[in-house]
Amino acid sequence: MSRKILILLAMIFGLTQIASAVLPSEVMRDPDQDARARMLYREVRCVVCQNENIAGSSADIAADMRRDIRLHIREGLSDADIRQTLRDRYGDYVLFRPALNPATLALWFLPVTVLIIGGVIFLRLPRKATAVDVAELSAEERARLDKLLEDDNNRSS
Amino acid sequence: MIAELGTFCLGLAFVLCVAQVLLVLAGQFKACRGVERFSEGLSLSAALAAALAFAALLYAFVVSDFSVANVAHNSHTLKPMLYKVSGAWGSHEGSMLLWCVILLSYGALITLFGRGLPESLKHKVLGVQALLGALFAGFTLFSSNPLARIDPAPFEGHSLNPMLQDPALAFHPPLLYLGYVGLSVVFSFAVAALIEGRLDRSWARWVRPWTLAAWVFLTLGIALGSFWAYYELGWGGWWFWDPVENASFMPWLAATALLHSAIVMEKRDALKSWTVFLALLAFTFSMMGAFLVRSGVLTSVHAFAVDPQRGILLLVILFITAGAGFTLYALRAGSLNSGGVFANVSRESALVLNNLLIFVALTTVCLGTLYPLLMEAVTGQAISVGEPYYVLSFVPAMGVAMVLLPFAGLMAWKRGNLKGVWKQLVGAAGLSVLLAIIGLALTRDLTALKGLSLGIGFLLGGWVVFGSVQMLMERTQVFKIPAKDAWKRFKALPLATHGMLLAHIGLGVFVLGAVVETNTRLSAVDNLRIGEQITVAGYQVTLKDVNQVPGPNYDADQAVITVRNAGGQVCEARPERRFYAASSSVTTEVALCFRPVDDLYFVLGEPVMTPEGARWQVRALYHPLARLVFFGPLLMALGGTLSLFDRRLRLGVAAKGKKA
Numbered sequence: 109m110s111r112k113i114l115i116l117l118a119m120i121f122g123l124t125q126i127a128s129a130v131l132p133s134e135v136m137r138d139p140d141q142d143a144r145a146r147m148l149y150r151e152v153r154c155v156v157c158q159n160e161n162i163a164g165s166s167a168d169i170a171a172d173m174r175r176d177i178r179l180h181i182r183e184g185l186s187d188a189d190i191r192q193t194l195r196d197r198y199g200d201y202v203l204f205r206p207a208l209n210p211a212t213l214a215l216w217f218l219p220v221t222v223l224i225i226g227g228v229i230f231l232r233l234p235r236k237a238t239a240v241d242v243a244e245l246s247a248e249e250r251a252r253l254d255k256l257l258e259d260d261n262n263r264s265s
Numbered sequence: 266m267i268a269e270l271g272t273f274c275l276g277l278a279f280v281l282c283v284a285q286v287l288l289v290l291a292g293q294f295k296a297c298r299g300v301e302r303f304s305e306g307l308s309l310s311a312a313l314a315a316a317l318a319f320a321a322l323l324y325a326f327v328v329s330d331f332s333v334a335n336v337a338h339n340s341h342t343l344k345p346m347l348y349k350v351s352g353a354w355g356s357h358e359g360s361m362l363l364w365c366v367i368l369l370s371y372g373a374l375i376t377l378f379g380r381g382l383p384e385s386l387k388h389k390v391l392g393v394q395a396l397l398g399a400l401f402a403g404f405t406l407f408s409s410n411p412l413a414r415i416d417p418a419p420f421e422g423h424s425l426n427p428m429l430q431d432p433a434l435a436f437h438p439p440l441l442y443l444g445y446v447g448l449s450v451v452f453s454f455a456v457a458a459l460i461e462g463r464l465d466r467s468w469a470r471w472v473r474p475w476t477l478a479a480w481v482f483l484t485l486g487i488a489l490g491s492f493w494a495y496y497e498l499g500w501g502g503w504w505f506w507d508p509v510e511n512a513s514f515m516p517w518l519a520a521t522a523l524l525h526s527a528i529v530m531e532k533r534d535a536l537k538s539w540t541v542f543l544a545l546l547a548f549t550f551s552m553m554g555a556f557l558v559r560s561g562v563l564t565s566v567h568a569f570a571v572d573p574q575r576g577i578l579l580l581v582i583l584f585i586t587a588g589a590g591f592t593l594y595a596l597r598a599g600s601l602n603s604g605g606v607f608a609n610v611s612r613e614s615a616l617v618l619n620n621l622l623i624f625v626a627l628t629t630v631c632l633g634t635l636y637p638l639l640m641e642a643v644t645g646q647a648i649s650v651g652e653p654y655y656v657l658s659f660v661p662a663m664g665v666a667m668v669l670l671p672f673a674g675l676m677a678w679k680r681g682n683l684k685g686v687w688k689q690l691v692g693a694a695g696l697s698v699l700l701a702i703i704g705l706a707l708t709r710d711l712t713a714l715k716g717l718s719l720g721i722g723f724l725l726g727g728w729v730v731f732g733s734v735q736m737l738m739e740r741t742q743v744f745k746i747p748a749k750d751a752w753k754r755f756k757a758l759p760l761a762t763h764g765m766l767l768a769h770i771g772l773g774v775f776v777l778g779a780v781v782e783t784n785t786r787l788s789a790v791d792n793l794r795i796g797e798q799i800t801v802a803g804y805q806v807t808l809k810d811v812n813q814v815p816g817p818n819y820d821a822d823q824a825v826i827t828v829r830n831a832g833g834q835v836c837e838a839r840p841e842r843r844f845y846a847a848s849s850s851v852t853t854e855v856a857l858c859f860r861p862v863d864d865l866y867f868v869l870g871e872p873v874m875t876p877e878g879a880r881w882q883v884r885a886l887y888h889p890l891a892r893l894v895f896f897g898p899l900l901m902a903l904g905g906t907l908s909l910f911d912r913r914l915r916l917g918v919a920a921k922g923k924k925a
Contacts, residue, residue, distance in 0.1 A: 143712050143714075147714070150652065150653070151651075151653050153649050153651070159505060159506075159507045159508070159651070160505075161651065161652075164502060199647065200646065200647065200648045200649075201647040201648060201649050202649070203649060204649050204650065204651025204652060204653050204654065205651070205653035205654055205657075206636075206648045206649065206650055206654060211640060211644060211646065211648075212636075212640075212648065214632070214636070215632050215633075215636045215650070215654075216658075218628060218632055219625050219628045219629045219632065219658050219662070222624065222625050222628045223621065223622075223625045223662075226621040226624065226625070227621065230614075230617055230618065230621060233617070
């Protein structure tokens with residue numbers, strides 16, 4: 109959605125090349141390395157754009173960042189190393205997957221906490237077992253009930 | 266003069282809302298008993314006044330009255346009529362007025378459709394709705410009046426951002442607002458019931474149609490916005506987990522949870538306080554979305570650049586209304602005793618789990634949207650939350666909910682039989698495994714990760730679709746009884762059931778499309794001279810020519826591209842680059858090559874001047890099954906609409922039935 113801003117930026121700064129991202133010349137020869145590079149592109153933010161990863165961005169800096177990542181892969185760095193290198197250079201902001209640290213604890217674990225608390229509440233909801241026993245129905249009541257159920261079965265969703 | 270009349274009407278709407286609130290309050294005292302019923306008539310006139318104010322704004326846009334500041338900033342004489350009209354809601358001020366019109370119209374609809382409601386509840390609902398109306402109309406009138414004049418009036422307007430001059434985007438905001446604001450009715454019903462202190466099954470029945478209508482509009486609005494992003498921006502993405510997209514997604518998730526919990530409340534008299542909580546939450550998220558988009562804390566295509574002061578005012582409105590609602594809830598929720606008890610294995614339980622999982626998903630979207638904002642405000646440290654986070658948090662929660670879905674549909678109320686249901690679903694499970702195997706076998710360049718996400722997607726999407734079909738087969742007993750009887754049963758099924766099945770199938774279709782599209786899309790890009798070609802997914806794409814084509818308020822370069830595959834020519838496409846002189850900006854207009862379910866489309870980029878002549882950047886994108894991504898939500902909205910027409914769910918029917 110940030111693309112409008114990007115396009116405006118592109119026009120202002122002459123970064124033109126509107127509809128371009130990963131160019132044919134950027135494909136790595138080793139398919140495994142190329143797949144790794146493409147996965148990483150999707151996690152890395154184009155730092156001058158609003159909300160865009162470098163896989164989809166046409167900004168010059170995104171192309172530079174992609175080139176750096178390919179270089180690191182060729183140097184034999186692991187994905188984690190590459191992420192750390194990027195973080196050292198641009199800050200946490202550059203990764204779309206926030207690192208797990210004390211400040212982001214709630215971000216990562218609050219949903220799980222909600223799930224657990226909700227699950228506990230769910231398990232403690234009133235159960236059928238605690239329902240009071242209902243007196244037996246008379247034959248006439250039974251017949252009426254059957255008819256009602258029959259109607260309901262035909263209509264209910 | 267018309268603009269002043271419009272401002273007057275807006276002021277009138279504000280005063281009528283305040284009067285409505287005061288009458289409902291006065292009616293609570295013995296001395297004035299009975300006056301609250303005048304709120305009904307006032308709700309109609311307030312809606313009319315707001316509509317007239319909006320009509321005045323529309324008129325100003327249609328005749329390009331540049332003495333109105335909002336028109337001068339957002340319109341232009343050369344703009345096509347559709348975009349002159351849509352310019353009325355293209356800015357912060359105009360869209361706030363639209364918000365008010367819709368809010369007050371819903372108030373009028375409560376009066377019109379609420380004849381069967383108990384009087385005291387109806388008047389309280391109207392009172393709360395009018396209070397919301399007064400707050401928002403007051404905000405619009407005093408801080409964001411779209412009808413304010415500008416002196417001297419400019420000779421020509423600034424025009425609307427060309428990116429927004431698009432048919433899909435012309436209708437996107439009204440649909441979205443019909444959804445956002447529709448949830449205000451649900452909010453009002455919840456607050457009114459909490460004030461009354463009485464909450465029973467009929468309340469769930471009254472609230473359901475409003476929730477459903479709002480949900481349908483939200484579904485359509487979000488899908489249309491996403492469709493716009495997909496083809497207007499020309500990148501082939503349709504969801505970016507952008508904070509503003511999330512802002513519209515959160516009320517949708519809350520409304521989805523509410524739809525399901527209201528069923529449990531209506532049928533089984535259980536989950537009362539949870540349902541009321543969701544009713545309050547849904548509109549709270551609507552208002553939060555309005556705040557996020559307008560406060561200037563976010564920057565995005567959809568965000569209005571607005572000064573922070575107005576953002577703070579919106580935040581105050583949010584805190585007053587949501588704060589009051591939830592305080593009331595905290596005070597009263599304890600006294601709402603739930604009736605129905607049910608076994609661990611039952612449809613109630615399945616729906617409770619569905620609600621829990623949707624709520625967890627909602628939590629992840631809410632955190633992902635607000636956490637970076639809060640963290641930057643508190644610690645000054647900037648972080649990004651994007652797709653990888655949601656893949657790890659949102660997707661699993663919704664995935665498990667989808668695993669449960671077919672079980673919930675086939676499970677009996679109160680006490681279900683898991684083994685029996687599983688027996689009915691074995692076929693559906695087998696078919697989804699088969700679908701996954703075939704799908705994976707047909708995928709080119711399969712890697713482990715791609716295979717995993719594709720496989721899970723095929724299984725889940727197939728499971729939801731086939732499971733829903735299985736449910737229809739169980740209901741109609743097709744293949745078990747003579748076809749004629751099965752057809753009779755099919756026709757006798759309530760519309761709500763048809764709607765539910767259709768909406769669930771829509772969800773499955775969406776999942777299939779989304780997973781295939783995201784994992785297997787291909788693109789090629791190159792700078793081409795006339796006559797050169799690129800290849801994508803077996804299609805040969807040749808740039809034949811580039812022509813200059815004038816438009817109503819722009820000049821365009823139009824490329825002529827022919828597409829061939831092994832079978833010969835497939836189609837001819839004409840993507841454009843448009844230059845808008847009024848705002849001196851450029852947009853790209855993609856050209857779609859129509860295929861039944863796949864999308865093949867082309868974007869014309871910047872020309873590069875070389876000694877041998879111009880080279881045009883041509884980008885070809887191939888998106889398999891992309892059609893399903895938008896067809897799925899359409900089915901969901903259709904299902905919701907069908908359900909809305911179910912006689913049993915119409916407003917007031919419950920009460921009328923009792924009288925008969």
